[in-house]
Amino acid sequence: DGGITQSPKYLFRKEGQNVTLSCEQNLNHDAMYWYRQDPGQGLRLIYYSQIVNDFQKGDIAEGYSVSREKKESFPLTVTSAQKNPTAFYLCASRTGENEQFFGPGTRLTVL
Amino acid sequence: RKEVEQDPGPFNVPEGATVAFNCTYSNSASQSFFWYRQDCRKEPKLLMSVYSSGNEDGRFTAQLNRASQYISLLIRDSKLSDSATYLCVVNSWGGNTPLVFGKGTRLSVIA
Numbered sequence: 001d002g003g004i005t006q007s008p009k010y011l012f013r014k015e016g017q018n019v020t021l022s023c024e025q026n027l028n029h030d031a032m033y034w035y036r037q038d039p040g041q042g043l044r045l046i047y048y049s050q051i052v053n054d055f056q057k058g059d060i061a062e063g064y065s066v067s068r069e070k071k072e073s074f075p076l077t078v079t080s081a082q083k084n085p086t087a088f089y090l091c092a093s094r095t096g097e098n099e100q101f102f103g104p105g106t107r108l109t110v111l
Numbered sequence: 112r113k114e115v116e117q118d119p120g121p122f123n124v125p126e127g128a129t130v131a132f133n134c135t136y137s138n139s140a141s142q143s144f145f146w147y148r149q150d151c152r153k154e155p156k157l158l159m160s161v162y163s164s165g166n167e168d169g170r171f172t173a174q175l176n177r178a179s180q181y182i183s184l185l186i187r188d189s190k191l192s193d194s195a196t197y198l199c200v201v202n203s204w205g206g207n208t209p210l211v212f213g214k215g216t217r218l219s220v221i222a
Contacts, residue, residue: 031207042198042214043155050207058209090154097143097202100210102154 002027004103006091011108013078013085021076021106023091029101032074035090036060043090049074078108086110114138117199117213125221128189132216134182134199143202144175146184148195149215155198158184189220 004025013019025032034046045058049068063082068074074093078085086109094100117134124130136144144161159166161173161182172185182199199213 033209043212045209048209088152094207094210096206099145099157099160100200102156105154 004093004101006103006106011106013110016080018077018079021089023074024072025093029093029095031094033092034076037088114211115199115201115213117216121217121219123219124189129187132184132197134213136180136201138203141201141203142205144182145200147198147200150195191220194220
């Protein structure tokens with residue numbers, strides 16, 4: 001089955017810890033994206049990568065980091081510098097003008 | 112002016128009603144347009160692409176007016192299962208550049 005997987009589904013973190021959210025796609029899509037969604041709010045773009053070994057900051061990149069070493073993978077690290085990391089994190093992929101697919105998301109809670 | 116604007120709702124309608132959502136976009140050079148559906152605590156999923164000539168998929172009709180930079184979604188014979196948030200999405204800058212998402216319009220269909 002082609003698609004995007006994200007893990008874990010739920011993640012709990014203590015303040016001051018870095019955590020890495022996984023995102024893998026087998027759709028052979030060139031571009032991948034990370035979004036954050038807070039309750040009752042719209043999607044906000046964190047980082048995106050249009051091609052392997054390249055990525056750009058989105059609207060709210062502060063406190064986050066990414067890598068794109070393989071076409072299939074685009075992990076997101078939430079660092080301790082992110083002031084309010086509790087949110088729903090969505091990964092997506094797409095090529096060109098076509099449909100964008102989303103993974104099922106990771107719910108991060110900081111304790 | 113925001114890049115993509117939608118009425119946030121909520122729209123509360125009885126089963127069987129017809130409901131219309133509107134969306135405006137600011138970049139006249141935008142190339143592709145979509146409506147996504149997002150259920151509570153789930154990832155967005157493509158409902159339909161929007162073509163220049165307008166298109167229909169069962170009870171759903173999407174229309175694009177490039178001159179007015181306006182997109183619409185019409186839902187006929189609403190079902191309880193149509194209750195969700197509907198996102199207007201625009202590929203403003205082409206290629207693999209990030210899609211621009213509206214904040215969504217919430218629909219509740221009531222028995």
